[in-house]
Amino acid sequence: MTLKRRRYKVCLLAFLSAFLLTGKANVKAQPAIPAGQVDIFMGVDFNYRDILHNGRVYDFLINLTPGIKWNMGKGWQVAAQAFVPVVNQYGDRYKKVRLNMAALSKEFHFDGRGFLKASGGLFGSERYGLDLKGMYIVNPWLALEAQAGLTGYCSMAAGWEASTMERVTALVGADFYLQRWNTQFRARGGRFIYEDYGAIVEAMRHFNHCTVGIFGAHSNLAGNNGGFKVIVMIPPYKRKRRKVNFRPASNFRLTYSMEGANYGNRTYATDPEENEREGWFDRKAMQWGSNTMQPDFTDKEKEGGRR
Template sequence: MGLPDKKPCRIIVLDNNVPQLSLYYKPIIGDTVPEANRRDWDVSYDLGGAWKQARRVKRENSSLFKVDVVVYPELKLKNLVITQVYQVLFNLNPAIEISLWNGMKVTGQVIIPIYNEYGVSYEQVRQGYVTLSQSVRLPYNLFLTATIGAFNNYRWGGTLDVKHVFKDERFSVQGRVGYTGRSRFENWRWKVSPLKRVTWYLGGDFYWPEYNTAFSLKVEQYLLGEKGIRFDMVRNFRYASIGFYGMKVQNAGNKGYNGGFRFQIALPPYKYKRRGYIPRVLPSEYFGMSYNAGNEQYYGRSFNPRVDDNMATENSFNPYYIKSELLNF
């Protein structure tokens, strides 16, 4: 509905004003159906030549300089006490997010404890993510994201993420390098150690479109300097992503083997409207957690540099996933 008569149409999807993928429709000459069918759209990382002209057009409803207050629920479980099945930690972590130019996002988060069985150090209101992140898209389907600030797992410093999608868009490679120090907020004081720890990973990914399942294999260096291999399998649904992982890590217990599961669930409402520059208050797009089946507490640990970076949001711009949602809607 609403497409120009007998003319092709391309929709380019942006994330924080950085182009991710495009949906392209080309009418078939002699087709008796007057409107486009969902299955007629081609979804790809290819933006087409029109993007060079389209990006110069003034946007009618840009997200630049507009504020979101996003509340991230956090749930953690661990099984280390013989007399208790699980120790539980539940927090509500509101964050202010704002973009000041294309691809840039500033995030400031506060952790508010709701229920705590993890110990005294988790009782106080404290700083969460405080980051400045810049994303760019380069030719040949190359995506870069640089982030500096305070992250989770008591880290601060900087990271650089790289992702390249091949011509066969089921395959991609990605990597991350981080240079961080320890960061801790105690008694209303932010305590940090010098930047001296290098972490990294390099891996390949394959997406199985028939089942919306992603597979990845990575070689990694973790926070204590140990190295390891990690395999992930994630099945993606409309409102959830569920995955399993396995690891082999130097110096870890169980001969270095560990594994578990993780999930991300979309939180309603699933659609939001923005009214001018009035700040929006909304829940995070997804709620998730991971379960460490081997209870390894020291080795194989890493961190995430961005509060909204998870397996579900990453998959939301996968062209095969978008195409399947068009066909199943």
């Protein structure tokens, strides 16, 4: 890495830090899928790496990501997503159309303070198995969270590759929400999917339909790392109740990491649209953080109430 590139990265992180700590903000989350509805959506998975290879400065991997969600009601949901390569400079391993995620989940809510989500199936980061996520809201500015998983490796990129389900992941942490500035601080630590131990600290500033954040991480496997994240919610922000709904993916998420080949502090997603902005649980049920983080309903839904 050249000195010029190092300075560029330092300046970019400094700019994002200032952006997080100044000005006014507002945040709105996407509405959850109504009970009984099937959502069919399409997104794009964009990857690049800045290495010299075959005369190219950058290699690109771009996948279409068709997905489906079925909200069965009472907290039950089925979700699946596939990868369809359209540009591949990463090699033969990434050229196949393949299933990326297929999971069944169930949410439990306890008096508006406790939240639990159990999931099973094929997860992101080429993992499969069982996962349990929990959150307890202490007060309007503090929430405690935990995650535990028992997973194995599973990939369909080059045929069927899988390992036994014996790797344990366990994380605990806390979220701090400053409502005046719509700024969230998050700290987690524990054991990650490559059996490394470490911690991640994040600061996120929420705006109307966008979240910008920076993070720092440490792992005994990969040392120190850092970067920034940008999450942009994609219209339509108001959704009507239909039996079958076609739409784009709910969000665009960009993550920049200083250590691109870092195998430490890795986690997996259990929902194809999971992101740090909306969290793990149904925002209709969770009354925490800014009031403007609650779902935006159509006029018809407001008149008829939440079903």
